[in-house]
Amino acid sequence: MSIDDRDFRPVIAAFCCNWCSYAGADLAGSSRMKYPAEVKIIRVPCSCRVNPMFILRTFEKGADGVILCGCHPGDCHYSTGNYYTRRRMASLISLMEFVGLERGRVRVEWVSAAEGAKFAETMNEFVEHIRALGKNTRLEDLRCKN
Amino acid sequence: MQELIERAKALLADGTVSRVLGWRATDTPFGPEPAFFESGEELNEFVYNCFCGANLSKYLIESSALEGKTLAFLKPCDTYSFNQLCKEHRIDRGKTYIIGVGCKGKITVERLHELGIKGILDVEDAGDTLTVKTLYGEKSCPYSDAMLERCHACKGKEHRVADEVIGESADTTDTDRFAKVTELEQMTSKERYAFFQAELSKCIRCNACRNVCPVCNCRKCVFDGNAFDSVQKANATEFEEKMFHIIRAFHVAGRCTDCGECSRVCPQGIPLHLLNRKLIKDMDAFYGEYQAGEDTSTVSPLTAYTEHDIEPEAGKGGNE
Amino acid sequence: MTQRLSREELPRLYAAIAQVADLFLPVKRAGKTNFALWNTQTEVDLDTLKTAKSPKDLFFPQCEPLYTCDWREGNLTVTAQALAERDFVVFGVRGCDLRGLDVLDRVFLSDPVDSFYAARREHGTVIAFACREPEESCFCRTFGVDCAEPGGDVTVWLTDGTLYWRANTPKGQALTDRLDLLGKTDDADEQRLAAEQTAAREIIDRLPYANLFLDGWNGDATEARFASPLWEKLYRPCLACGACTFACPTCQCYDIRDYDTGNGVQRFRCWDSCMYSDFTMMAHGNNRTSQMQRFRQRFMHKLVYFPANNDGMYSCVGCGRCVEQCPSGLNIVKVIKAFEKEAKK
Amino acid sequence: MSGCNCSGRDVLIPQVGVITDIRTETPDVKSFRVCAPGGGKLFEHMPGQCAMLCVPGVSEGMFSITSSPTVQDYQEFSIKRCGMLTDHLHSLSVGDQITVRGPYGNHFPVESELRGKDLLFVAGGIGLAPLRSVIGYVSDHRADYGTVDILYGSRSKEDLVKYDEITGVWSKADGVNVHLTIDRAEDGWDGHVGFVPAYLKELGFSSDKTALLCGPPIMIRFSLETLMEMGFSKKQVYTTLELRMKCGVGKCGRCNIGSKYVCKDGPVFRCDEIDALPDEY
Structure with missing residues (x-):
């Protein structure tokens, strides 16, 4: 590992559903559980609000990894939103990998409002994973890199 | 062909239909154009031959808004798109009269160019072989060598919907339609990236793939207009090439009938159907086989769910 | 003075030109041939008659930044994009595409000069490539282009074994002077070359579009052509995509847009197409609301409006790319022929 | 002119302009004064010409220069709020910076055809913007022109742009007659009520004047018809056209109608010239 790699601080966008995962993140914070500052949380009404354009544009604007967190399937505030998320993201992630994005740059996790520890753990693990993958070079917009 | 013309003339004459959607002969034998005919006289220019690859279903969206019924000639694979559009309420089935036409695979002059046949003056269809008259002498090639990509993965000879059928069709399948997708999946992530980089960098963002696609029929596309600063008229960077094609393919996921029009029309020969087929292959594997446009009632996989669907991590684009 | 080079020596020629300037030439990549920067690994393709895209984007790129705006200490600063400074050579431009550049010159070099384009024209040397085997979609002669004698800064002819250079x-002479691998020609070469040209012109006579004439199309034809009912029939298959405009060597409409890079705003221009429904859309409405109007505009511009402003020069060069690439089989030839047929009635 | 490249700056590269004054004219029209950052005008212009104003990252648009060329220290733009860019412009405050390029287009022929003529200005709503530049120019070169009649109308009293200037300055000037009208009667208005074309007919000007016409397309159409009925020839009437523009220099193609480019060959056209264009504006 070169010095550059060790110093690499990835930019991570975490889309969190308002009802579960955002509250989970909140709990992680108020319970003083540590997760990396590289994670930028974007609150969304429901995980199924996130359309593919959001994810692509996040990479465009400089993210190295994107994680989408929602309520556990069956617990969606809107009953069924995350069931659709699950199907959509399975296809989207596969398609993005198919065109050459590295595996694991986009991830989906189910985090409930009570799972502060899981949130922190997931983020720690995800940041480590992205750090190992290195900078996002396959889906970046060079105009945003100056 | 004469039978088609006579039938169309009869249906126009007895008032069953107000116009006919078909193909018009033009000055070159290999360039028929989609056309509406409104009189028996105009129908004398009607043509139906091996070059009539264009899928006419999408034109029925605009004719659904017109007075009276439209007679459309659809090939077996076109009927899938037609069904899909009926299902999405973009076509009013009651305002159409469908005649299924026979098809034994369609060819394109571009394929002939790729085979090194230049200066084409005329093409004669002699069953299994094509005789091509060129400025540089007479050439010939097997019919199937000049066939469109989609015809090698034919959806079968049956019309999924038709008021009547005229002519014989043949199933022209001679490959596994997912063969290339599988081949790509087996490559490494880096190799796949290089492959798509090379292909997509040819994209000139002419929007032909979008505009020809039967199910790409939003009144206002996200790529048009001024609302997004990154989604523009041209690919300013490599990112935007990928962005456009990922979104385009994903937006028709579960609705794409695999009609192959996107690849047929791409002026840069990008195999765009691969993205769509990858999505189809995945959805088949995850949620059971589904063919969009097979009927007008089955729910598409992305608008349905079960409580125990596989998790998103299962979606693998291929080897790492 | 014509010089010669054996065909096997072409890679050496490319390398020699690349020593002097950036070399762009037809390169096959992912199955299609387009102009691209040469290096020792590129797969040069001189057998394809027409590149899928015309070489216009070497002078008028599909997308180019104009300037950046940023706010420094509360002040808005505009930094203009630097103009092209490197010399480059474009090898293998066909006669039709070369005429396309003449058309673009009329637009971009007329007052006020477009300095981005002008700088590229100034730094670019064009090596035109005579056609040997014209194809069925060609109709350059209709517009007075001689594909056997295309012009350019340098003209090259390629026969079975030899490249001729003039x-x-x-x-063009300055470039030639810096290349030392070109040999002298003799009388036999001159005869061979003349025979090649004659042969190419004879093929032109036999092309399907050999008898395409522009009767009735000129700068004065506005009223009669504009109001014709033919357009309503002609446009119908049009999908409103931009394939024809982007493939065309003369289409030059562009859009100017902003991109927010996160630390400033980059203003760039990119090709636009008069076939797009939002092309003329503005706050108070759209003056071309139907695809028929937009379709008509494209051809009226090429065959009537442009000649009216440019001493009768048409804004079509007969390259035939629209003939090959339109998804619906529409093209300018159909338009010209439809009006011709109508006139004969 | 704008074609000069001696400064090394391409015509598409703008200058920075500072907004030095914003005046609310009507509920949806504001006038902006724009100067160079160091003070003074950004460029010289002629009455009727336009400039491209841009809020970086938002959009760019072509606007008529409302101030007279005789004003030495600034250019003024009266802008109606009607879209994304104009919305944003209306939210700016004094001291904000925008980019400006121009001037573009032709101008009213104040130095040639209009000289010595009796002038009739007919304006509706924000259509006063380009004409105000001419009115200002004519007022400052009063001896060169004959009588001046200004017929101006809008939806209501509060929609009259530059009301103070019209009543305070123009109507008091020598040889200048101002005729105001609003579409519907309202309290506190004792002037004329009715549409511009109708009032034009009522006033019945002699047909030896030269008319300058600007306003919404429908008003232009009916006013032009009225003028024809009154015996004007199309050669005596000037108006302006407006189409989508991007480059401003006749190259980007979108304002092309017939062989004309509205940004370069217009926006000012004599009505007989417009008749020669295909009906697409």
Whole structure:
């Protein structure tokens, strides 16, 4: 590992559903559980609000990894939103990998409002994973890199 | 062909239909154009031959808004798109009269160019072989060598919907339609990236793939207009090439009938159907086989769910 | 003075030109041939008659930044994009595409000069490539282009075994002077070359579009052509995509847009197409609301409006790319022929 | 002119302009004064010409220069709020910076055809913007022109742009007659009520004047018809056209109608010239 790699601080966008995962993140914070500052949380009404354009544009604007967190399937505030998320993201992630994005740059996790520890753990693990993958070079917009 | 013309003339004459959607002969034998005919006289220019690859279903969206019924000639694979559009309420089935036409695979002059046949003056269809008259002498090639990509993965000879059928069709399948997708999946992530980089960098963002696609029929596309600063008229960077094609393919996921029009029309020969087929292959594997446009009632996989669907991590684009 | 080079020596020629300037030439990549920067690994393709895209984007790129705006200490600063400074050579431009550049010159070099385009024209040396085997979609002769004698800064002809080279302009001569691998020609070469040209012109006579004429199309034809009912029939298959406009060597409409890079705003221009429904859309409405109007505009511009402003020069060069690439089989030839047929009635 | 490249700056590269004054004219029209950052005008212009104003990252648009060329220290733009860019412009405050390029287009022929003529200005709503530049120019070169009649109308009293200037300055000037009208009667208005074309007919000007016409397309159409009925020839009437523009220099193609480019060959056209264009504006 070169010095550059060790110093690499990835930019991570975490889309969190308002009802579960955002509250989970909140709990992680108020319970003083540590997760990396590289994670930028974007609150969304429901995980199924996130359309593919959001994810692509996040990479465009400089993210190295994107994680989408929602309520556990069956617990969606809107009953069924995350069931659709699950199907959509399975296809989207596969398609993005198919065109050459590295595996694991986009991830989906189910985090409930009570799972502060899981949130922190997931983020720690995800940041480590992205750090190992290195900078996002396959889906970046060079105009945003100056 | 004469039978088609006579039938169309009869249906126009007895008032069953107000116009006919078909193909018009033009000055070159290999360039028929989609056309509406409104009189028996105009129908004398009607043509139906091996070059009539264009899928006419999408034109029925605009004719659904017109007075009276439209007679459309659809090939077996076109009927899938037609069904899909009926299902999405973009076509009013009651305002159409469908005649299924026979098809034994369609060819394109571009394929002939790729085979090194230049200066084409005329093409004669002699069953299994094509005789091509060129400025540089007479050439010939097997019919199937000049066939469109989609015809090698034919959806079968049956019309999924038709008021009547005229002519014989043949199933022209001679490959596994997912063969290339599988081949790509087996490559490494880096190799796949290089492959798509090379292909997509040819994209000139002419929007032909979008505009020809039967199910790409939003009144206002996200790529048009001024609302997004990154989604523009041209690919300013490599990112935007990928962005456009990922979104385009994903937006028709579960609705794409695999009609192959996107690849047929791409002026840069990008195999765009691969993205769509990858999505189809995945959805088949995850949620059971589904063919969009097979009927007008089955729910598409992305608008349905079960409580125990596989998790998103299962979606693998291929080897790492 | 014509010079010669054996065909096997072409890679050496490319390398020699690349020593002098960036070399762009037809390169096959992912199955399609387009102009691209040469290096020792590129797969040069001189057998394809027409590149899928015309070489216009070497002078008028599909997308180019104009300037950046940023706010420094509360002040808005505009930094203009630097103009092209490197010399480059474009090898293998066909006669039709070369005429396309003449058309673009009329637009971009007329007052007020477009300095981005002008700088590229100034730094670019064009090596035109005579056609040997014209194809069925060609109709350059209709517009007075001689594909066997295309012009350019340098003209090259490629026969089975030999490349012939002739500098036509001081710029072309300057390039020639810096290449030492070109040999002298003799009488036999001259005869062979003349025979090649005759053969190419004979093929032109036999092309399907050999008898395409522009009767009735000129700068004065506005009223009669504009109001014709033919357009309503002609446009119908049009999908409103931009394939024809982007493939065309003369279409030059562009859009100017902003991109927010996160630390400033980059203003760039990119090709636009008059076939797009939002092309003329503005706050108070759209003056071309139907695809028929937009379709008509494209051809009226090429065959009537442009000649009216440019001493009768048409804004079509007969390259035939629209003939090959339109998804619906529409093209300018159909338009010209439809009006011709109508006139004969 | 704008074609000069001696400064090394391409015509598409703008200058920075500072907004030095914003005046609310009507509920949806504001006038902006724009100067160079160091003070003074950004460029010289002629009455009727336009400039491209841009809020970086938002959009760019072509606007008529409302101030007279005789004003030495600034250019003024009266802008109606009707879209994304104009919305944003209306939210700016004094001291904000925008980019400006121009001037573009032709101008009213104040130095040639209009000289010595009796002038009739007919304006509706924000259509006063380009004409105000001419009115200002004519007022400052009063001896060169004959009588001046200004017929101006809008939806209501509060929609009259530059009301103070019209009543305070123009109507008091020598040889200048101002005729105001609003579409519907309202309290506190004792002037004329009715549409511009109708009032034009009522006033019945002699047909030896030269008319300058600007306003919404429908008003232009009916006013032009009225003028024809009154015996004007199309050669005596000037108006302006407006189409989508991007480059401003006749190259980007979108304002092309017939062989004309509205940004370069217009926006000012004599009505007989417009008749020669295909009906697409």
